[in-house]
Amino acid sequence: MKQFLSFVIKEARHILRDKRTMLILFGMPIVLMLLFGFAITNDVKNVRTVVVTSQMDHATQQAIDRLAASEYFTITTTVPTPKEAERLIRSQKADLAVVFGQDYASKHSGVQFIVDGSDPNMAQQWTLYAQQTIAPVNSQFSILNSQLLYNPRMKSAYNFVPAIMGMLLLLICAMMTSVSIVREKERGTMEVLLVSPVRPLMIIVAKVVPYLLLALLILAVILLMSATVLDVPLQGSLGWIFVVSLIYILLALSLGLLISNIAQTQFVALLVSAMVLLLPTVMLSGMLFPVESMPTVLQWISAIIPPRYYIQAMRKLMIMGVGIQEVWHEVAVLIGMTALLLVVSLKKFKTRL
16 A cells, blocks of 8 residues: 555645646646636627618607617617618627617517627527517517526526536546656656556556545635636535546546556547537537437437536536436446546456566
C-alpha cells in the first residue's frame, strides 16, 4: 500500500507541476460555464419589435403597453401597414412585427405575427412569448396564467449546466488519462514503471486516482458556480448528484484507458479523444439538440453515447429535484457501460503487456 500511495503522490505532483495541464483542468470548466451561462444563450431578451396598427383603441394600447413593459421585447417603431413592417425585418432593423387587426378590440383575436425565421427555434420562441405577453388576463384564450415547472424564468443555463458537466467530466477524465498513459509509452518510461515491484494494474490505478480526485474537485467547482454565478438552483440531493457523477467519472476513466491502449502517441490520443468524445457529446447527447427531434438513425447512435444518460440524470436530479428512483434507468445504463469499458480496457491492456 505504501508503494501504491507513493505512485499516486508521484503522479499528483507531476500533474500539479504541469501548468498547462492545470490551466486546462480548471480554466476550461470556468470559461465554458461563463460562455454557456452568459454568452451562448437562447434566452428571449430585447427582441426588436414593430407594431402594426391602423387604429389605436384602448385594447390595442393596453396590448402595446404590455409588450413595452416586458423585458423580452423592445418596441422600435409603429407602422401603418404589414408591408412596411416586413421591409424593416428584411433590412435587419427588426426581428418581430405584431399586426393588430381592426377587430382586435372586440374579439382579442385579430393579431398576426411576422417573424424573422432565419432561426426557426428562436422565431417560435418569440412568437410564443409575444402571444403570452399581449393576451388579456381576463380572456378565455389567455395563457398568461400557465405554470412553467422547474424553470419558471425559462433560463437557458438550467439546460446548459448539466450538459456542460457531462461534456467536461468526460473530456477531462478520458482525454487527460489517455494522454498521461500514452506519454509514458512515448517517452519509454512505461517499461521502467512496469518492472517496478508494484503490479502493472496498480500502476495504472495509481495514475488514474489523481484524475479521479481532480474530476470530483472540478465537479464541486461547477456546482458552486452554477449556484452562485449562474443562479441555477440544486433542487435534488447533493449526495446523489456526486454518486451518479462518480459512476460517470469511472466510466470516463475506463474510456481513457481504452484510448491509451489504441493510441501510440499523444497526438493520436488527442485526435481519437476529439473524434470519439467531443463531437458525439456535443451533437448527439442532447446537450444542444433534443434527442427526440433527431432522425431515427441518429437516435439509435445516441443510445450508445454515455453523456446522454448522465445529462438526463443530472437534469432530473438538479433541476427537477427528483429522487434516485426516478433516474434508475440512466444510472443502470451508466453502470453497465462502465463495467463493459473497464473489462475491455483491462483485458486489452493485459494482452498488450
